[in-house]
Amino acid sequence: MDLTHAPEVAAFRAEARAWLAAHVPDSPLPSLETAEGFAAHRAWEARLHADRWSAVSWPAEYGGRGVDIERWLVFEEEYWAAGAPGRVSQNGISLLAPTLFDHGSAEQRARVLPPMASGEVIWAQAWSEPESGSDLASLRSRAVRTGGGWLLSGQKTWSSRAAFADRAFGIFRTDPQAPKPHQGLTYLMFDLRAPGVTVRPIGRLDGKPAFAELFLDEVFVPDADVIGEPGQGWRIAMSTTGNERGLTLRSPGRFLAAAQRLRALWRAEGDPADTAARDRVADAVVGARAYELFTWAAASRFAAGERIGAESSLNKVFWSEYDIALHETALDLLGPDAELAEGAWAEPWVFSLAGPIYAGTNEIQRDIIAERLLGLPKGRR
Amino acid sequence: MRFLPTGEQSDFARTLRGLLDASQVPAAVRAWGAGDHGPGRALWSRLAGTGLCALAADEAHGDLGGLGPLPVELALGFVELGRAGVPGPVVETAAAAVLLSELARLGEEGPAKRFLPGLVAGEALATLTLPGGGPYALDADAAAYCFTVSAAGGLRLAGGGEGGPLRSTDPARRLSRPAPDGEPLATGPRVLAAARTALDWARLLTAAQCLGVGEALLASTVRYVKQRTQFGTPIGGFQAVKHRLADTLLALEFARPLVWAAALGLTPWEVAAAKLAAGEAAYAAAMTALQLHGAVGYTEELDLSLWLRKARPLRDAWGSPSACREAVLGELKG
Structure with missing residues (x-):
C-alpha cells in the first residue's frame, strides 16, 4: 500500500502548478451561465489548449498530453487549488470524448476532439425528455432514415450548456419496433444551429439559463455523426459510466480546494465557541479527504486492470450530497451575508443543489448500489 | 502510488x-x-x-x-x-x-x-x-x-x-x-x-475494528432482508429498505480508505479522521441493522446483539466523534 507519487508525477505536478500560477485570471470570470461569461470561459479553454492543458489525459495528436489517471487527478488537484475557472467544455470532455475513444471512428476523433479541446466547439448533452427522466430508455425522440443520414424529431430537455453551446450529443429512437425500450436507440451528434433546431433556454433556480429545451423538427444528421452502430446507443451511452471517467465526473481536487476555502472562512469568520459549526467544518475536511482517498483506491484498481462499475454510484451519491453540505456550512458561517447573490459562495451553492438530480438521480444511484453491490432484489422503483 | x-x-x-x-x-x-x-x-x-x-x-x-x-x-x-x-x-x-x-x-x-x-x-x-x-x-x-x-x-x-x-x-x-x-x-x-504514539495506535485500531463491526452488521442485515418476507415479497426489494442499506454501505466504503491512509501515515489528524468516519459508519450500520431486523433485532438472544452492542462503545472509545473532529481541525494549519 502506497500513497506517494513517483518523482516524474511530482515533476508533472510542479509543471502544472507553475503554469496555472502564471495564467489563472486574477479575478473570477463572470458566471459561465451568462452569454458574457460563456464567452470568457470559452476564451479560457483556448488559453488552456494553447499549452496543452485542456485535456491532459488525451493523446497528443488530439491536443492532450497522454497522461494516466494518476496524473490527471494530480492535474485536477492543482487546477482547483489554483482557483482556476469552471470548465465550460466539461460535458464534451467528460462524456462525449470517452465515448468517442471507446466507440467512435478514427475520422470522428480527428474531426471532433481538437476543436473540443480548444473550446472552439462547446458541447451540450441531450439525454432527458419531458416524459423520460430517470426512465431514460422510454425516450421518444426519433431519428428516421433519410438519404445519407437521419432526420431527428422530438423534444429534449434539461440540456446543460445548450443555451450557448454549439453542438449536442444524445440518444434517439431509430427502431420503434424493437422489442425492448433499451433496444433500437442510436447515439448521435448534431448541430444546435442546424435548420429545424429551436433552443429555448430555461432559467435555473437563480434565473440563469444553465440549461435549455431543444425542439427538433426533421434535423438532418449525416451518417458520419452516428457513433457506433445504429441500435447500440443505449449500450454505448451506459458504457462510459462504467469506466474510470464514471469515477471522475467530479474530481477530488475540486472538493479539496472547496474544503480548504471553507476552513479559511471558518478561521476568519467562525465563532470558536460554536462547536456545532466546528464539527461541520471538520466533516467537510474529512469528507474531502475520504473522497480523495476513495478515488485513489479506485484509480489504483483501475490501473491494475479491474473494471469500475456500480461503485461509481457510491461516488456520485457521496460527492453530490457532500457538496451541498459543504456549501450550506459556508452559508451558515457567513450569517446575514449568506443571502447576497454576488457572494462567493452563493452561485456555487445554487449549483450544488442540482448535484443529486443530474447524472442519474441519487434515488436511482441508491437502487443501483442496493441491487448491484449488495445483491438485493429488483423491485418497483 | x-x-x-x-x-x-x-x-x-x-x-x-x-x-x-x-x-x-x-x-x-x-x-x-x-x-x-x-x-x-x-x-x-x-x-x-x-x-x-x-x-x-x-x-x-x-x-x-x-x-x-x-x-x-x-x-x-x-x-x-x-x-x-x-x-x-x-x-x-x-x-x-x-x-x-x-x-x-x-x-x-x-x-x-x-x-x-x-x-x-x-x-x-x-x-x-x-x-x-x-x-x-x-x-x-x-x-x-x-x-x-x-x-x-x-x-x-x-x-x-x-x-x-x-x-x-x-x-x-x-x-x-x-x-x-x-x-x-x-x-x-x-x-x-x-x-502519544500508543494513543494514536489505539485510535487507529479502534477505527479498524469499527469498520469490521459495521461490515458484519451490514452483511447480516443484507442476508436477513433477502430472506424475510412480508406482503408476499422479500423486504429487501422495498426501496426504503434498499436505500437505507445503500447509505450504510456508502458510509463504510468511504471510511475504509481513511483507515488505510491513517495506518500508512499515522499522522494524528488522519487517525482522528479515520476514527470519526469509521466509528460513525459502524454505529449507523448498527442502527440500520436494528431497524431492518425489526423486533427480533432488539433481542439479546440473536447473535446480532453482540455486534449491535459493541458499535456504540467503540464509536466513543479512544476518541469520541467530537474529540476527533477537534483533533482534525486543531492540527491542520491554514
Whole structure:
C-alpha cells in the first residue's frame, strides 16, 4: 500500500502548478451561465489548449498530453487549488470524448476532439425528455432514415450548456419496433444551429439559463455523426459510466480546494465557541479527504486492470450530497451575508443543489448500489 | 502510488478471517460477558500465533519478539477482529505493546524487556489508560497487566480496579478505574512521547475494528432482508429498505480508505479522521441493522446483539466523534 507519487508525477505536478500560477485570471470570470461569461470561459479553454492543458489525459495528436489517471487527478488537484475557472467544455470532455475513444471512428476523433479541446466547439448533452427522466430508455425522440443520414424529431430537455453551446450529443429512437425500450436507440451528434433546431433556454433556480429545451423538427444528421452502430446507443451511452471517467465526473481536487476555502472562512469568520459549526467544518475536511482517498483506491484498481462499475454510484451519491453540505456550512458561517447573490459562495451553492438530480438521480444511484453491490432484489422503483 | 493492500497484506487478513470463521467467536463473546474469559483468551492466543500482536512491536528489539511496527497489517487485521466480534482488550493489548516498544526505542528498555515478550506471544492480555484517553481501563479483570500513564508522565502497573469493574452497556465489556497505587515503571518526557504514539495506535485500531463491526452488521442485515418476507415479497426489494442499506454501505466504503491512509501515515489528524468516519459508519450500520431486523433485532438472544452492542462503545472509545473532529481541525494549519 502506497500513497506517494513517483518523482516524474511530482515533476508533472510542479509543471502544472507553475503554469496555472502564471495564467489563472486574477479575478473570477463572470458566471459561465451568462452569454458574457460563456464567452470568457470559452476564451479560457483556448488559453488552456494553447499549452496543452485542456485535456491532459488525451493523446497528443488530439491536443492532450497522454497522461494516466494518476496524473490527471494530480492535474485536477492543482487546477482547483489554483482557483482556476469552471470548465465550460466539461460535458464534451467528460462524456462525449470517452465515448468517442471507446466507440467512435478514427475520422470522428480527428474531426471532433481538437476543436473540443480548444473550446472552439462547446458541447451540450441531450439525454432527458419531458416524459423520460430517470426512465431514460422510454425516450421518444426519433431519428428516421433519410438519404445519407437521419432526420431527428422530438423534444429534449434539461440540456446543460445548450443555451450557448454549439453542438449536442444524445440518444434517439431509430427502431420503434424493437422489442425492448433499451433496444433500437442510436447515439448521435448534431448541430444546435442546424435548420429545424429551436433552443429555448430555461432559467435555473437563480434565473440563469444553465440549461435549455431543444425542439427538433426533421434535423438532418449525416451518417458520419452516428457513433457506433445504429441500435447500440443505449449500450454505448451506459458504457462510459462504467469506466474510470464514471469515477471522475467530479474530481477530488475540486472538493479539496472547496474544503480548504471553507476552513479559511471558518478561521476568519467562525465563532470558536460554536462547536456545532466546528464539527461541520471538520466533516467537510474529512469528507474531502475520504473522497480523495476513495478515488485513489479506485484509480489504483483501475490501473491494475479491474473494471469500475456500480461503485461509481457510491461516488456520485457521496460527492453530490457532500457538496451541498459543504456549501450550506459556508452559508451558515457567513450569517446575514449568506443571502447576497454576488457572494462567493452563493452561485456555487445554487449549483450544488442540482448535484443529486443530474447524472442519474441519487434515488436511482441508491437502487443501483442496493441491487448491484449488495445483491438485493429488483423491485418497483 | 498503489493505494490498495498488497497481496501479502490481503493474504494476512484472509488468514485471520479463516481462523476467526472457524473459532465460534459468538460463544466466546457470550462466555466473556458471563465472566468466563477462557475461550476469549484461547482465541487471543491463537490470533497471536499468526504474529498479530508482534506487528505492534518494533523488530529492532528482535529478542523481544517484535515484527513491526507494521500498522497497515495490524489495522487490516483489526478489521477482521471487528468483523468477527472478538471480545476483550485487544486494542489495549496492542496499544500496550506499542507503548512498551516505543519506550524501549526512546532508550527506556526495562518495561519492554519485562512485559513485551509475553504480550507479543499472546500469553498475556493487557489493558491501559493514557493521557487524552478515557478514565476507564477496559476489561482489567481479565487482563494480566493494567498499565496507566499519568498526565505528568508517570507509567505504572496499576493495582486492580477500585471497587471492582463497572458494567458496560455492552455486557462483553467491563470498565475499571485504575487504582491510584501500583508499581512505578518509568517516568518523564519519554513516557509521554510513547503514550502519544500508543494513543494514536489505539485510535487507529479502534477505527479498524469499527469498520469490521459495521461490515458484519451490514452483511447480516443484507442476508436477513433477502430472506424475510412480508406482503408476499422479500423486504429487501422495498426501496426504503434498499436505500437505507445503500447509505450504510456508502458510509463504510468511504471510511475504509481513511483507515488505510491513517495506518500508512499515522499522522494524528488522519487517525482522528479515520476514527470519526469509521466509528460513525459502524454505529449507523448498527442502527440500520436494528431497524431492518425489526423486533427480533432488539433481542439479546440473536447473535446480532453482540455486534449491535459493541458499535456504540467503540464509536466513543479512544476518541469520541467530537474529540476527533477537534483533533482534525486543531492540527491542520491554514
